[in-house]
Amino acid sequence: MFIRNAWYASAWGHELQADNMVSRKILGETLLFYRTSQGSVTVMRDRCSHRFAPLSIGRREGDCVRCMYHGLVFDAAGKCVEEPGRKGVSPNTDVRLYPSAERYKLVWVWMGDPALADPALIPDCHFQDDPAWACDPRYIYYEADYRLILDNLLDFSHLTFVHENTLGGSKKIAEIKPKVEQTEDGVKLTRWYLDEPGVAPYLDGFATFEGRVDRWHIYHLTTLGNVFVMDSGSAPVGTGAPEGIRVPEAMQFVATQIVTPEDEKHAHFFWSYAHNFRLEDSAFTRMLTDRIQEGFVEDKFFIEKQQAVIDEGGSEGMAFILADNGLALGRRLIEQKLAEEASA
Numbered sequence: 001m002f003i004r005n006a007w008y009a010s011a012w013g014h015e016l017q018a019d020n021m022v023s024r025k026i027l028g029e030t031l032l033f034y035r036t037s038q039g040s041v042t043v044m045r046d047r048c049s050h051r052f053a054p055l056s057i058g059r060r061e062g063d064c065v066r067c068m069y070h071g072l073v074f075d076a077a078g079k080c081v082e083e084p085g086r087k088g089v090s091p092n093t094d095v096r097l098y099p100s101a102e103r104y105k106l107v108w109v110w111m112g113d114p115a116l117a118d119p120a121l122i123p124d125c126h127f128q129d130d131p132a133w134a135c136d137p138r139y140i141y142y143e144a145d146y147r148l149i150l151d152n153l154l155d156f157s158h159l160t161f162v163h164e165n166t167l168g169g170s171k172k173i174a175e176i177k178p179k180v181e182q183t184e185d186g187v188k189l190t191r192w193y194l195d196e197p198g199v200a201p202y203l204d205g206f207a208t209f210e211g212r213v214d215r216w217h218i219y220h221l222t223t224l225g226n227v228f229v230m231d232s233g234s235a236p237v238g239t240g241a242p243e244g245i246r247v248p249e250a251m252q253f254v255a256t257q258i259v260t261p262e263d264e265k266h267a268h269f270f271w272s273y274a275h276n277f278r279l280e281d282s283a284f285t286r287m288l289t290d291r292i293q294e295g296f297v298e299d300k301f302f303i304e305k306q307q308a309v310i311d312e313g314g315s316e317g318m319a320f321i322l323a324d325n326g327l328a329l330g331r332r333l334i335e336q337k338l339a340e341e342a343s344a
């Protein structure tokens with residue numbers, strides 16, 4: 001079961017060239033993505049209306065796509081515009097078109113009621129294309145229930161153990177009690193690690209200052225589209241970071257992590273890690289992102305193993321511990337939304 005009335009990040013804009021097509025399953029439905037000659041993106045069901053051949057093994061013909069089974073042609077609105085051997089087209093031959101929009105380097109698709117698809121509801125991910133920040137967009141495919149990935153994001157105590165030598169590097173991360181708040185559409189977590197001996201291992205060699213550090217993770221996860229945006233960083237100890245002062249040497253990052261279900265047991269993970277210093281240094285951006293990716297590979301390893309155990313014996317009987325308040329709230333908000341949509 002998925003929340004349907006939400007914008008889901010479904011492709012990076014750069015995946016759609018002038019003349020290619022991308023096929024990707026989102027919430028259990030396989031969609032076809034392509035870019036028209038006007039530069040806009042179109043998203044339709046990847047399924048010919050005739051005998052259900054995938055359109056993705058068809059042929060681009062200008063702004064149209066031809067099914068290469070019996071030759072029906074569909075325009076960028078999913079409308080059947082040509083049927084070989086017939087003047088006009090047979091009835092009921094259009095393909096379902098999905099509301100879509102390209103924003104913040106991503107292609108977003110609305111999987112629910114088209115009448116509710118307001119682009120103003122696309123979650124704010126502007127750090128990905130704000131000139132004051134630099135990032136290198138990435139993608140990871142998960143063989144896991146999207147909710148296991150959200151659980152992971154809502155409980156950073158795992159950084160101490162899963163990411164000991166990458167993103168973590170501090171015992172305090174598992175020991176502190178984060179501030180957990182419910183927002184209008186999600187969960188906000190605030191975590192401060194004050195007076196740490198140094199920066200996280202992934203910043204080795206990148207630090208802009210020496211000595212002890214105040215570190216933080218402040219993030220929001222909206223359950224509408226599963227968009228996680230995190231302000232994180234490291235500042236020289238005692239320079240007022242917790243009070244909102246960010247001295248010039250403070251290293252600041254904004255991580256955007258979006259989990260789009262492919263189906264019940266697979267997910268797409270679109271992410272970036274923006275920084276607001278060394279903006280012109282694309283080699284630095286790439287290196288930094290590579291190091292973060294090492295951490296995300298550690299998460300993927302754990303979460304896919306966890307999914308395998310659940311596949312074997314189900315998820316009944318999991319114990320709740322003190323660190324679970326964030327993820328429990330996230331799960332509850334998802335259940336609430338699902339119930340709302342089911343009753344509507």
Ligand code: FES
Nearest residue numbers: 048050051067070
């Ligand atoms: S299946 Fe596409 S034209 Fe027949």
Ligand SMILES: [Fe+2]
Nearest residue numbers: 152158162299
């Ligand atoms: Fe992690």
